[in-house]
Amino acid sequence: MTTKPPLRWPGGKTRLLTQLLPLIRPHTIFVEALIAQPGLTGLQQAARYLLRNRLSFGGTGNSFAVCRSHAQPSRAAVLDKLRALNARLDKVAVENISYERLFKNYDSPGTFWFCDPPYTVGEVDTYAAWDQERMEGFAQAVAGLQGDWLVTVNDTPENRALFRGHDIRPVVTNSGAVNRRTRPDATFGELIIRRRWKRASAAQALPLAA
Numbered sequence: 209m210t211t212k213p214p215l216r217w218p219g220g221k222t223r224l225l226t227q228l229l230p231l232i233r234p235h236t237i238f239v240e241a242l243i244a245q246p247g248l249t250g251l252q253q254a255a256r257y258l259l260r261n262r263l264s265f266g267g268t269g270n271s272f273a274v275c276r277s278h279a280q281p282s283r284a285a286v287l288d289k290l291r292a293l294n295a296r297l298d299k300v301a302v303e304n305i306s307y308e309r310l311f312k313n314y315d316s317p318g319t320f321w322f323c324d325p326p327y328t329v330g331e332v333d334t335y336a337a338w339d340q341e342r343m344e345g346f347a348q349a350v351a352g353l354q355g356d357w358l359v360t361v362n363d364t365p366e367n368r369a370l371f372r373g374h375d376i377r378p379v380v381t382n383s384g385a386v387n388r389r390t391r392p393d394a395t396f397g398e399l400i401i402r403r404r405w406k407r408a409s410a411a412q413a414l415p416l417a418a
């Protein structure tokens with residue numbers, strides 16, 4: 209069963225879940241680096257943040273999402289999601305550190321990494337895009353991991369070249385970060401990249417189906 213996130217987030221991976229989940233190989237620990245939900249202190253601050261997130265276009269918190277076609281989002285449903293998240297996060301550590309430190313702290317042959325770095329194009333209000341140099345540094349760092357990994361990046365010729373040699377599946381999604389009322393046809397190309405091992409073991413050699 210999957211737990212739905214209580215916050216909306218530009219670049220969230222809910223839309224790709226059915227494609228991503230079957231690609232996660234057996235592991236001892238699962239680590240998601242470059243996670244995006246913000247750190248909050250204080251209950252009042254957290255409650256205000258949640259409300260602004262749920263009531264704005266795309267969860268950016270800087271607009272009020274006027275809607276003429278249906279009612280406001282359900283607050284009761286958000287509470288249900290928070291309760292489910294609380295149960296899901298039992299035995300899970302959430303750390304506010306860079307992916308570089310996370311790689312050092314948690315990498316092992318039994319670790320499975322999921323990494324969703326910032327795109328190298330476009331703009332979102334909540335975090336900065338990466339330039340190609342940062343993406344290159346990241347590609348080198350994941351290539352050096354002992355553990356297995358799955359990475360999602362925006363689809364550009366540069367990113368395809370950077371991860372060549374691994375299994376790359378291009379996908380097109382409706383970007384949640386755009387306002388579907390004004391740009392209903394807006395789509396976004398992403399790459400799901402799965403580590404290809406040089407000397408593949410039986411478990412590691414599963415083909416990436418198209």
Ligand SMILES: C[S@@+](CC[C@H](N)C(=O)[O-])C[C@H]1O[C@@H](n2cnc3c(N)ncnc32)[C@H](O)[C@@H]1O
Nearest residue numbers: 219220221242243244245306307324325326335
């Ligand atoms: C595309 S978002 C990830 C969204 C995530 N899949 C989710 O649904 O929550 C990329 C995130 O990486 C974070 N980030 C950027 N540079 C980082 C670094 N060096 N180490 C860790 N996180 C970083 C950004 O702040 C942003 O929140």
